[in-house]
Amino acid sequence: MHQIIDINTLFGSLPTLNADLSLDDLQTLMEKHNVSRACTLSTVGILMDTGVGNAQTRVTCGDEGVLIPVATCNPNSYYGDPAPLTSLRESGFKIVRFFPDLQHWPADYAPFADILAVLNDCPNPLPVMVDILTPGQMTRLSKVASTYKGTVILAHVTPALLAEAAAVMRHHAGWMIETSYLLAPGSIGYLASVVGDERVVFGSGAPLRSIAGTLQTLQYSGLSDDSLGRIQGGNAARLLSL
Numbered sequence: 001m002h003q004i005i006d007i008n009t010l011f012g013s014l015p016t017l018n019a020d021l022s023l024d025d026l027q028t029l030m031e032k033h034n035v036s037r038a039c040t041l042s043t044v045g046i047l048m049d050t051g052v053g054n055a056q057t058r059v060t061c062g063d064e065g066v067l068i069p070v071a072t073c074n075p076n077s078y079y080g081d082p083a084p085l086t087s088l089r090e091s092g093f094k095i096v097r098f099f100p101d102l103q104h105w106p107a108d109y110a111p112f113a114d115i116l117a118v119l120n121d122c123p124n125p126l127p128v129m130v131d132i133l134t135p136g137q138m139t140r141l142s143k144v145a146s147t148y149k150g151t152v153i154l155a156h157v158t159p160a161l162l163a164e165a166a167a168v169m170r171h172h173a174g175w176m177i178e179t180s181y182l183l184a185p186g187s188i189g190y191l192a193s194v195v196g197d198e199r200v201v202f203g204s205g206a207p208l209r210s211i212a213g214t215l216q217t218l219q220y221s222g223l224s225d226d227s228l229g230r231i232q233g234g235n236a237a238r239l240l241s242l
């Protein structure tokens with residue numbers, strides 16, 4: 001059985017989506033579906049206070065390694081102090097995550113570019129994960145993040161945006177994509193064939209979304225057992241040095 005690492009989970013309240021995402025529910029789903037590790041974050045850091053949210057994430061994840069801390073950052077609240085960004089890796093965070101639509105800013109937003117510049121100047125820049133919901137976001141992101149030395153992970157990409165995702169990823173060899181919204185038959189197989197299965201990572205969006213649905217999509221993707229192993233856990237383990 002392949003190790004399963006879920007790169008996209010979260011916990012806490014999301015009033016804009018009328019959702020209350022219990023940490024207990026996440027852990028129950030992980031156990032049910034044999035997910036050995038999950039990258040996760042507190043929703044407090046998405047819409048309320050980044051510092052408080054990241055602190056809550058770090059305390060919740062602890063040091064056991066089952067829950068892997070993901071930092072959030074809101075460019076709308078970034079006024080140029082680099083210290084909270086440059087200390088993220090030292091504090092144990094493995095990814096920095098951005099939510100343009102929930103936070104209401106465009107992918108080519110100047111404060112976002114400033115944040116990427118600070119992260120890019122850090123030794124071994126952290127991977128960044130950016131939610132994508134509408135056409136054109138990846139194209140604009142590719143211009144802002146074209147010189148970023150860390151990995152850029154495209155999140156929440158739907159099958160309707162596969163052509164844009166493939167085009168952008170062809171131009172950025174280090175970029176990756178997670179699977180939480182790629183539930184249409186053939187979507188994951190197409191990406192694996194076009195950009196390589198080593199650039200696709202398992203993500204579910206749990207407990208807001210279904211782990212079972214994403215795993216089932218992978219099961220019927222037609223990919224080889226080796227490819228499934230890389231997507232379900234191997235690629236994330238390599239990316240995050242787990």
